[in-house]
Amino acid sequence: MRETRNILGWLGMAEEQSILQDAKKHVEETYKTVAFFADAVKSFIKGDLAAKAQAIENVRESEHQADILRSKMITELSEGMLLPPDREDLMHFVKTLDKIADWTNGAARLLGFIEQKLPDSVLKNISLGTDLIVTSISKLQEAIIALTKNELKNAIVLSTEIDHLEHAADDQKKAMIEAIIHAKLEPVSLLLTYQLAEYLEGVTDKIEDCGDFIKVLAIKSK
């Protein structure tokens, strides 16, 4: 039914496209948040505390920009005479996108608190967990772009790949917790590192949630 040139149908679809374009910008900002977090992790592993602090500040700023975009999108979704077909799904999608940036910011804050030099096994797992997040968010970005270009099959394939990455992140969290247990850390570092493991896995969960909404939007668009 996308072939319709009926004006009411066009208006609904045009609004939907406009909101998807904004979602694209939001995910770009969210991607930056994750990229800055990856920089913070690299600096932490190298022991460069100044660079780590700067990267964490960048994460905070980027997350704030993503919040502004989210507010704008929610305002747009709540206005307009003719509703796009999937307004409710788009609203959930926007909120879930925002959680990715929120959780990344949370992980960055925890990283900022960790001052003790951690064992290589734990650092390695933090690095692997971060790599999974970066890969997942890249896939999510590609999936949203595919959706805006109406490449629905591609969008669904990419969303499925995000699912696989989330499973890998679950396994990675298990490995990280094992490394933390065996590292015999100080109580404060233990608590913070464990929380960091939770947050790292939580970010990929939120990315997977977004991927699920992309599948819904893609299937409904057919």
Add this chain to the structure above:
Amino acid sequence: MQFFVLIGLVLLTGAAVGWSIGANDAANSLGTAVGSKVLTLRQAIILIVIFGFLGAYFQGAHVTKTIGKGIVPLDQLDKNLSLYLALVASFAACVWVIIATHWKMPISTSHSIVGAVAGAGLAIHAPVKWLMLKDIFLCWIFTPLGSAILGYLFFKLLQNSLYRIIPRRYLKPVITLAVVLSGCYVAYTWGANDVANAVGVISGSGVMTAKMSVVFGGLAIILGIMTWGYKVIETIGLEITRLLPIMALSAQLASAVNVHVYTLLGIPVSTSHSIVGAIVGVGMVRGIRVLNFRIIKDMILCWLATPFISGVISYITLWVIKLFVKI
């Protein structure tokens, strides 16, 4: 033989334009009633077919006369020439409608056929009535504005008075009935104004009488509704337009009254622009934030480009034909 082939092609292209009108624009009348479950899809189709045809039959001749004789006086041209002009104008309008459908652009068939007739007239140096074109163009601007104003006023009036006049227990059935009746009125005025887009040039060139041509056009429109239009009605009604019944009633009444006035004046206007203007007008009661200016800008560009592009297509087509055929 060539003459009859020409007549056949004129009728075919006219039917194609009529089919397209039925396929795409029928949803504007009772789509909202289907969406709010006031009518089933089958009931809506039956009503649109009946009232659309009645509009075409009883009042389609006004605008048919304008398109057939009011822009380029086809009845005053050589018979062969008028047939070629009719064929090329319908063809050009048809081509632009197909392109617009492929690109999913919301163009108006009224704008398309007017531009195509003028373009074909220029190609053969026929006397184009520029004053009439100017009046039509002005009416195109006033169409969405007028229906927006009417929509605003009707909604304000109904919102303030309906709940005071009608007892609470009768409110829902009365509003439901009013939505259906106003939707039928929209279908009637749509048939009355839009049938001319398909058959104006057929009637003007003398292939059929005005009455026969509106029946022919009405049947083409019905074919469009039955073969494709019902899918559009279902999509628009169930997925896109979610208006409260009182808002739908106000918008439909405003649009129908607006188009009816222009129909009686014999002016071909866009019924799509009218319904959108009316919906915007109704929405303006809530404030200006209902307008998405980015999308409105795209819509206006489509509206402005359509008569020009279809005019260029018909001009070039007839110019090429003249190279091969002695007209």
